[in-house]
Amino acid sequence: MTTTTVHADRAAPAPGAGDASAGRPGWLLVTVLTGQFMALLDVFIVNVAAATLREDLGTSDARLQLIVAGYTIAYAVLLVTGARLGGRFGPGRLYLSGLGIFTAASLACGLAATDGQLLAFRVLQGVGAAAMMPQVLALIQRTFTGAAKARALTLFAAVIATGAAAGQILGGVLINADLFGWGWRPVFLVNVPIGLLLLGVGLWALPLGRSRAADRARPLDLGGLLLLAVAVLLCTVPLVLGQERGWPAWCWLCMAGSGLVVAALVGYESRLAARGGAPLIAPRVLRATGTPMIAIFLVMALNGGLLFSLALHLQGPESQGALGYGALRAGLTFLPMAIGFGATSLAWRALPGRLLPALVPAGMLLVAGGMLSVGLLLRNGGDGGAVIFVGYVVTGVGMALAYGPPLAEALARVAPADAADVSGVTAMVTQLGTLVGVAAFGALYLDRAAARLSSADGVWTLSLALTATALVGAVAGLRGARSASGR
Template sequence: MTLSTAPATPPAAPVRGRPALLLTIVLLAQFMSLLDVFIVNVAGPTLQAELNASGSELQLIIAGYTIAYAVLLVTGARLGGRHGPGRLFLTGLALFTASSLACGLAGSTATLVAARLAQGTGAALMLPQVLSLIQLTFAGQARIRALTGYAAVVATGAAAGQLAGGLLVSADLFGWGWRAVFLVNVPIGVTLLFLVPRGLPLSRPAPTSRARGLDPAGLLVLTTAVTLITVPLVLGQERDWPLWCWLSFAAGAALAALLAHHSTRLAARGGEPLIAPRVLTSPGMPLAVLRIFLTMAINGGNLFVLSLHVQAPEAAGGLGYGALRAGLVFLPASLAFGAVSLLWRRVPAHRQPALPATGLLLSAASLLTCGLLLRDGADIGVATMAVFALTGVALALAYGPTLTGALALVRPEDAADASGVTMMTTQLGMLTGIAAIGTLYLDRGDPWPAMLALALVATAAAAAGAVARPATRVKRR
């Protein structure tokens, strides 16, 4: 498949004649909400001291957002398909903005954890609509360009969150301290709420397109399965991986298999399962889901390990950087990731299918080099920053073309399901990388074993495409 080739799907009409405004709104909301996955990492020490939070409470504050987000993503996508993506986007944006204010004003850890869960719920309602609106608004090369912008935003959100967190905590705006990382969302969210009615369609879908049911059984099984997988990923390391974590993983995997069986049988009877099997088996999607999961596991694990290492006290083998300096460490990777995510389409069309594997192999080499440079408490110099940038380039080559190539071939009527699946895969990949690689780093106190493990994952992800069947075009109905 040539990634720059327009998919053979019927072109979608521009929304209210202002597709550029629509894309600006949804990508800015996407970026804002993705920042909140990582922006709290750098603010963690300050937040923990002021609220007197325990280690487990701090983990819930940081990861409660991601848990709610990952659990409800597919549900949010299906609700958008049923009630209209513009309406669900507006609802999610309002909840996200209000809960950001609640986070910034929280006076206790319990209040902050509850507000973070509400934030994640708002994001889960809002963000699946971004891909749906792109799929339904743009066609051909315009869709490819829009998806490229989307991939750039997703790719840079994590590193930008670390940087933004460091800047906001160090600046101590209005004496807000850690609260600024949440309150900064409020003016942005209010501005977007004002613009949404001017740029997004807020009408309900036609009755024929709203006929799909919610599949309550599938919704219950998926929500339970994702919860059983994400909660131990977040809390396992802090509690030294007790037996309940492994039992939870096993139960989650069993329910995932049950969901696949249920979806297949329901679709065979003419029903509409929560995740349509044809989406998961559409051209290029299985390999894309695997590579997205592994790439984001690499990205999440890498950022988490580096964040811990640069802020850890020198006596513990870290570098002892402050919040601002720690945030600036991620600037080269963030800029490189964003730039390459926007520019990879300039590669000749016949070479684009090779970009994901090339990026993954390049990331393996850069991660190995990074681990060697940081061994034995070595400081971060020009060479290390250049390697960080190279890692950003490599992961952008792996992620952007993979996501864009798969979604460009999805039928417009399957846009909601595809949005939920790819975004849930992104979040689960990052959580898995943070849990697995973070544990390896915390157990050893040395970034080298973690970087070696990440390089092996990148190599395996590159090799996965060698045995996959090439994607083909979606045929017209």
């Protein structure tokens, strides 16, 4: 892996530097990172609410996966378009617009009367997050330079690192508290006062000026957006529904069709770029960031699959080989992993530069070891005792080492003019990785648990799949490190 000097630092002052908010970079950073943290919480906060949702709304396993994944599907598909809209209308404006949609949808989720309503409002939440989240990196890229930018990007990575596990923990706390007898509803309603506060601060702290005329003139790539949406839906919907429906032929046909649509998307985008158009995903951005994005996708897939499946195992009935934890205890179980992930995300930049190429393969090896140890400790239906928390910490440290350096490298490889596009691509890959992890590894866990009538057996199979995937990532990371050192 190459060093992570940020190219944008050599450029002229960031766009928007003359905005009224330019003198409030600290408040800007607090505002956008808090909103980012809130949006990330909602990817995973439903995991801990799964048992309560199932009981209160009569929700099936497949519908639970859709409620988790529906948010992320809308979020992932629209992220690059959200980035392009930020370039057209200004990132500050789009951030606040997305935050407003997200806050309103959170209120609607908290008031939903059926699981169908909840699914629909979760998708609307994802639309708001897709408008909001790409602007975070774009605003950091445009506002900070030098050491200040490095610190801001470190905090950005730490928020991503801790958001998933924090969602599980906060969800457990809220459900255990059962505020006003509302059960699962506070996991969504908590966003409302925070969102309203951020809207007020954001109107003062964020740049609200229009973007450059050249950015405003760039058309939206509706054809690319449609192809991307179809590819994602063809891949994820059968993964989510296949286990419950016995894997009918249409599931396999849809997943095969997804690959064909991806190929069509690549060809369409390349032709559009060759004609001088404005593709949804610029080929030069993909060429510059391709290798780091693979590592980011893989880490988030491992993370998403692990957290979704373990949340079900921790809270499932003991009669089915699960642990029967309450929501609070289940949420707190993930605290060691969050601590390992967050602390390592803040600390890895202090390592000598010569070690950076080795961080991804080392991180993946740690993830493999952590996942295997967790699976071994849980395979016979026990809780693993205190030693299992070592496995969670090791897993968190490994994921941070495999995620943070590729993120920094991806941002270092692009010019300031591409800040919005790389922000959208990075956020999209992060969420697609989570989505595929929840769908694929979640389906594997549920399928095995149902076949053997044992949640513990499902966790053991899951841990083997996660370990094998992490080992593949370690080998790929090692080859990438050798390639980088040979340049």
